[in-house]
Amino acid sequence: MPSFVPLVWPAHADAAVSFLSSNVWPYHWQPTLTEEQAANVKLVGDDIESFWVEAGDETIGLIRVFDLDDIATGSPLLDIRIAQAHRGRGVGTAAVSWIVDHLFSSYNELHRIEATTRHDNRAMQRVFERCGFRLEGRLLEAWANADGSRADTWIFAILRREWSAIRPG
Numbered sequence: 001m002p003s004f005v006p007l008v009w010p011a012h013a014d015a016a017v018s019f020l021s022s023n024v025w026p027y028h029w030q031p032t033l034t035e036e037q038a039a040n041v042k043l044v045g046d047d048i049e050s051f052w053v054e055a056g057d058e059t060i061g062l063i064r065v066f067d068l069d070d071i072a073t074g075s076p077l078l079d080i081r082i083a084q085a086h087r088g089r090g091v092g093t094a095a096v097s098w099i100v101d102h103l104f105s106s107y108n109e110l111h112r113i114e115a116t117t118r119h120d121n122r123a124m125q126r127v128f129e130r131c132g133f134r135l136e137g138r139l140l141e142a143w144a145n146a147d148g149s150r151a152d153t154w155i156f157a158i159l160r161r162e163w164s165a166i167r168p169g
């Protein structure tokens with residue numbers, strides 16, 4: 001079972017650059033990141049938090065949460081990245097399950113959490129479904145790829161009452 005640790009800025013900046021630039025992200029806008037590009041990925045701020053996914057001493061994933069500034073009326077968005085060598089082993093499912101528990105438990109006024117995926121990212125969609133998210137819509141040609149092409153975006157969400165019905169304990 002992985003553990004989850006807040007990413008601290010700037011103390012963890014070098015580790016973040018290394019993690020982001022040493023893995024391939026086939027369904028993100030930029031599948032590969034140079035160190036310079038990785039250094040520009042916003043990880044911590046007024047409306048954004050990030051968490052490491054760790055297994056023992058090894059960093060195996062990164063969770064980012066956006067749009068935390070309007071928590072009472074808005075819907076925070078998730079970005080989940082698992083290191084290539086650790087994909088397909090349940091880590092993504094554990095990570096989404098943990099961040100959903102963490103957000104609903106930490107923010108009493110939070111009503112819903114959203115996540116978007118490219119239409120062909122079946123692993124991510126399966127993880128969301130397993131964690132209680134529902135497919136809410138398909139946004140046509142909303143996903144811009146780095147090569148200039150466009151793909152459909154699928155949007156998933158989970159409501160507090162849906163989480164309450166399946167929450168552990």
Ligand SMILES: CC(C)(COP(=O)(O)OP(=O)(O)OC[C@H]1O[C@@H](n2cnc3c(N)ncnc32)[C@H](O)[C@@H]1OP(=O)(O)O)[C@@H](O)C(=O)NCCC(=O)NCCS
Pocket residue numbers: 024025026027028079080081082083086087088089090091092093094116117118121122123124126127130
């Ligand atoms: C997407 C991602 C977060 C999922 O995490 P993971 O640890 O690989 O996922 P898990 O092992 O927990 O679960 C994957 C599920 O998808 C399924 N799956 C994997 N590839 C699949 C495919 N091509 N088609 C259908 N299902 C697939 C697995 O069978 C599993 O479902 P199951 O447990 O019901 O069998 C991870 O693969 C990743 O980081 N990918 C690259 C970054 C990325 O795409 N992030 C999301 C951006 S929106």
